[in-house]
Amino acid sequence: MRGLLVGRMQPVHQGHLQVIKRILNEVEEVIIGIGSAQLSHTIKDPFTAGERVMMLSKALAENGIPASRYYIIPVQDIECNSLWVAHMEMLTPPFNHVYSGNSLVQRLFTEKGYQVTQPPLFNREMYSGTEVRRRMLLGQNWEELLPESVVDVINEIDGISRINDLAIKEVSEI
Numbered sequence: 001m002r003g004l005l006v007g008r009m010q011p012v013h014q015g016h017l018q019v020i021k022r023i024l025n026e027v028e029e030v031i032i033g034i035g036s037a038q039l040s041h042t043i044k045d046p047f048t049a050g051e052r053v054m055m056l057s058k059a060l061a062e063n064g065i066p067a068s069r070y071y072i073i074p075v076q077d078i079e080c081n082s083l084w085v086a087h088m089e090m091l092t093p094p095f096n097h098v099y100s101g102n103s104l105v106q107r108l109f110t111e112k113g114y115q116v117t118q119p120p121l122f123n124r125e126m127y128s129g130t131e132v133r134r135r136m137l138l139g140q141n142w143e144e145l146l147p148e149s150v151v152d153v154i155n156e157i158d159g160i161s162r163i164n165d166l167a168i169k170e171v172s173e174i
């Protein structure tokens with residue numbers, strides 16, 4: 001059995017890691033689609049697809065998950081929701097089961113006949129990309145929400161200064 005999880009992962013946080021571990025209790029391999037791969041350098045989507053791949057592969061290695069058990073595949077958005085499942089199928093290895101907490105993702109895969117499971121959310125108030133980015137902007141403790149290796153990647157790419165610059169730019173354009 002092979003499962004699919006898609007997420008923007010802006011950035012990868014503990015919730016993503018927990019859900020991936022849970023999926024790997026049910027399937028031999030998981031395909032992790034890095035969604036909205038074309039987006040970066042905005043407050044909502046600050047990190048590039050390549051940076052998110054790096055965050056995820058380091059976080060999975062840090063947690064002892066062997067590379068033979070997952071595929072990480074960046075996926076760009078497309079305009080037609082009705083064609084998105086086919087777009088995913090074109091870019092990924094075949095999969096039998098989809099895991100998502102996103103209602104649009106659930107609907108699109110269910111309509112194409114896939115079995116879709118909504119995995120439980122782990123501490124969603126804290127473990128969400130929105131909360132991580134909010135803390136980054138306010139200079140609060142964002143590090144506690146992320147695997148250590150993801151904190152290292154964000155520091156390596158100077159991610160906090162990027163977010164601060166983006167905030168200044170976006171506010172100046174209001």
Ligand code: NAD
Pocket residue numbers: 006007008009010014015016018019034035036037076077078079080081084099100101102104105108119120121122123124127128129
């Ligand atoms: P996300 O990073 O917010 O979440 C991804 C998944 O991680 C969730 O579905 C959920 O199952 C899990 N998760 C997140 N926080 C968790 C927590 N605290 N505990 C447990 N699990 C948690 O990403 P998303 O918004 O769901 O990403 C969907 C992607 O699919 C987006 O990039 C979107 O653009 C893309 N998409 C594209 C099209 C199109 O191109 N037409 C259509 C539909 C979806």
